[in-house]
Amino acid sequence: MAESYRRSHWGHAVFVLPYLTIFALLLAFPLFWSVWLSLHKVDLFGPGRFVGLGNYARVLADPVFLQAFRNTVVFVALSVPTLVALGLFLALALNRTTRAASFLRGLFFSSSVLSVAIVTLIWRFVFIPGEGLMPLIFEQLGLQPINFLSTAGWSLFSVGVATVWWCIGLPMMLFLAALQQIPGDLYEAAALDNASPWRVLTRITLPSIARTVMLVTVIQIVMQFQLFGQAHLMTNGGPSGTSRPLVMYIYEVGFVRWDVGKGAAASELLFLIILCAAMVQYVVSTRKPEVAE
Amino acid sequence: MSASIEITNVSKNYGTLTVLDDISLSIKPGEFVVFLGPSGCGKSTLLRMIAGLEDVTAGTISVGDQRVDTLPPGKRGVAMVFQSYALYPHMTVAQNMSFGLENIKVSKEEIQRRVHLAAETLEIAHLLDRKPQKLSGGQRQRVAIGRAIVKEPKAFLFDEPLSNLDAALRGRTRLELAQLHARLRSTMVFVTHDQVEAMTLADRIVVMHNRKIEQIGTPITIYRRPATRFVAGFVGSPAMNFIPVQNISQNGNGVAIDASGLGILNAELHLPTAFSPEGAALGIRAEDISVLPAGQSGIPLIVEVVERLGDRTLIYGRLSDGTKLTAEADGRAQVNAGDRLEIALDISAIHLFGADGVAHHAVGG
Numbered sequence: 001m002a003e004s005y006r007r008s009h010w011g012h013a014v015f016v017l018p019y020l021t022i023f024a025l026l027l028a029f030p031l032f033w034s035v036w037l038s039l040h041k042v043d044l045f046g047p048g049r050f051v052g053l054g055n056y057a058r059v060l061a062d063p064v065f066l067q068a069f070r071n072t073v074v075f076v077a078l079s080v081p082t083l084v085a086l087g088l089f090l091a092l093a094l095n096r097t098t099r100a101a102s103f104l105r106g107l108f109f110s111s112s113v114l115s116v117a118i119v120t121l122i123w124r125f126v127f128i129p130g131e132g133l134m135p136l137i138f139e140q141l142g143l144q145p146i147n148f149l150s151t152a153g154w155s156l157f158s159v160g161v162a163t164v165w166w167c168i169g170l171p172m173m174l175f176l177a178a179l180q181q182i183p184g185d186l187y188e189a190a191a192l193d194n195a196s197p198w199r200v201l202t203r204i205t206l207p208s209i210a211r212t213v214m215l216v217t218v219i220q221i222v223m224q225f226q227l228f229g230q231a232h233l234m235t236n237g238g239p240s241g242t243s244r245p246l247v248m249y250i251y252e253v254g255f256v257r258w259d260v261g262k263g264a265a266a267s268e269l270l271f272l273i274i275l276c277a278a279m280v281q282y283v284v285s286t287r288k289p290e291v292a293e
Numbered sequence: 294m295s296a297s298i299e300i301t302n303v304s305k306n307y308g309t310l311t312v313l314d315d316i317s318l319s320i321k322p323g324e325f326v327v328f329l330g331p332s333g334c335g336k337s338t339l340l341r342m343i344a345g346l347e348d349v350t351a352g353t354i355s356v357g358d359q360r361v362d363t364l365p366p367g368k369r370g371v372a373m374v375f376q377s378y379a380l381y382p383h384m385t386v387a388q389n390m391s392f393g394l395e396n397i398k399v400s401k402e403e404i405q406r407r408v409h410l411a412a413e414t415l416e417i418a419h420l421l422d423r424k425p426q427k428l429s430g431g432q433r434q435r436v437a438i439g440r441a442i443v444k445e446p447k448a449f450l451f452d453e454p455l456s457n458l459d460a461a462l463r464g465r466t467r468l469e470l471a472q473l474h475a476r477l478r479s480t481m482v483f484v485t486h487d488q489v490e491a492m493t494l495a496d497r498i499v500v501m502h503n504r505k506i507e508q509i510g511t512p513i514t515i516y517r518r519p520a521t522r523f524v525a526g527f528v529g530s531p532a533m534n535f536i537p538v539q540n541i542s543q544n545g546n547g548v549a550i551d552a553s554g555l556g557i558l559n560a561e562l563h564l565p566t567a568f569s570p571e572g573a574a575l576g577i578r579a580e581d582i583s584v585l586p587a588g589q590s591g592i593p594l595i596v597e598v599v600e601r602l603g604d605r606t607l608i609y610g611r612l613s614d615g616t617k618l619t620a621e622a623d624g625r626a627q628v629n630a631g632d633r634l635e636i637a638l639d640i641s642a643i644h645l646f647g648a649d650g651v652a653h654h655a656v657g658g
Contacts, residue, residue: 183377183379185375185377185379186379186381186382188344188346188366188373188375188379189373189375189379189380189381189440190381190392191345191346191365191366191367192344192345192346192366192367192371192372192373192393193367193392193393193396193440193444194367194368194393194396194397195367195392195393195396196396199396203381203384203392204381207381207383207384208382208383210383
């Protein structure tokens with residue numbers, strides 16, 4: 001009995017083999033290979049040379065990397081809270097069963113299904129000097145137009161606006177799902193408890209969806225640290241690298257200058273940064289799970 | 294501080310669907326009133342309308358001297374215990390109990406005093422720092438009651454609060470609720486579909502059926518003198534026997550009832566002159582039917598199923614014409630399926646129901 005059970009037990013592995021193969025080939029192997037690459041001076045055209053942590057030292061000493069790191073941190077620090085707050089606001093506003101709410105939910109989510117090329121094209125129409133929507137609005141208001149895509153500071157802001165517009169669907173949907181899990185009788189009890197709308201929001205709704213707020217924040221931190229397409233297509237990292245994010249730096253080092261080892265080292269550093277940011281968020285959230293009044 | 298509740302010509306519609314139709318009811322201060330009825334009869338809706346969780350389509354509701362049906366739930370001076378308890382899961386027991394008082398800016402000292410007093414009354418003082426998920430069903434139930442008590446409301450509203458408890462705990466909590474009512478002397482309105490809860494807790498029971506109130510009365514009145522055939526059938530376990538009536542004739546002070554399988558029964562019963570035997574039924578409870586000792590002759594009953602409950606035995610059988618009848622014997626009765634018994638009816642305990650369902654009771658019953 002025991003023997004036949006053991007045999008059948010190993011036989012079960014056949015069912016997970018297809019997934020295991022894909023996982024090993026497409027996830028585990030590249031992860032370890034990139035670590036191996038980051039320790040070698042390699043250009044993909046010949047055998048690599050082991051350089052230890054040399055690539056890491058070169059990356060950390062590179063002012064372009066440091067500028068890209070700073071840009072990315074600023075971008076994440078501004079876009080993630082905006083996505084969380086706006087997503088929550090939309091979810092609260094649209095958490096009802098009217099036709100208008102259903103339509104608006106679909107409308108706000110629709111941007112998420114567009115490709116990055118279309119998103120950037122739309123926002124280039126908005127920001128592009130001369131014929132863009134913003135210059136026209138500025139002109140109508142009698143204001144001096146701002147060249148959003150090629151002015152330091154404004155270029156990263158423009159990328160941020162396009163990103164929030166593109167990514168708002170997922171946070172909104174996750175918050176809506178969480179809001180719909182809150183039992184209706186809690187709100188009835190709060191109504192009998194004389195709670196004001198603000199007290200209901202801060203003492204009933206937000207604590208009830210605290211885990212989802214944490215989840216959305218971590219997902220957005222991970223996603224926004226990987227900013228690339230929007231910056232690449234809207235501003236190409238300019239002017240003077242003020243809107244160049246870390247992934248674009250990795251792309252330029254690895255695929256434009258073919259310094260693959262250095263690119264891999266920068267990738268590992270980005271991986272660590274994302275891991276640390278998500279962990280910090282997780283620790284902070286779990287230490288104080290209840291939202292203050 | 295208990296208050297009366299006055300419900301006057303209240304109706305509730307959802308679109309074209311009428312859920313409550315012209316309900317009027319007066320609840321005295323300090324009274325324990327139970328709304329009893331089957332699922333979907335509108336009893337919970339009526340309670341929720343008193344609480345302010347449902348709008349009133351027509352009519353008025355007053356608590357004390359104040360008309361409340363236009364006020365929001367928090368301003369009505371009532372507290373409610375929900376079927377699911379509806380405790381705030383992220384707050385401790387103490388926070389759950391004090392939340393309502395904080396909202397109306399009661400001082401911290403007063404909140405603390407009331408929470409501790411209620412916690413001691415309900416024996417949950419040791420649970421004040423715990424969150425609801427760390428509590429058993431019974432403890433959550435007490436916290437929900439505690440949350441209502443601290444508000445010192447004019448009336449307590451209970452929406453089937455015992456239905457999520459196991460049988461033993463339900464019995465104990467029922468007793469504690471009765472003690473709590475005796476101690477607080479507050480107006481309490483309690484919704485249930487469980488007739489045992491209604492019979493044991495209520496000063497008065499409001500039996501509801503099909504959007505309307507069928508009968509309002511003390512538990513014994515409801516049980517002994519049901520106003521309608523629905524009340525007679527709904528209250529009591531096993532349900533009252535209903536035997537079709539073939540004919541009724543006047544007979545001196547009473548009537549002679551020809552009922553299927555029972556023969557002619559002479560009962561002291563006053564019927565209106567227009568009473569028609571067509572569609573009428575004779576009602577009698579199982580405990581008012583006795584099994585005669587062997588050798589005595591009565592009404593024959595063929596036993597089909599016997600249920601031994603320990604203290605009593607329920608005998609399900611058929612009369613000579615096939616009409617079903619349930620009788621009750623004592624717990625030690627030697628009865629088996631297939632036996633032929635002779636039974637007798639307590640004529641003073643019979644009821645006669647017209648085709649319209651209205652009951653007429655035997656004199657002295």
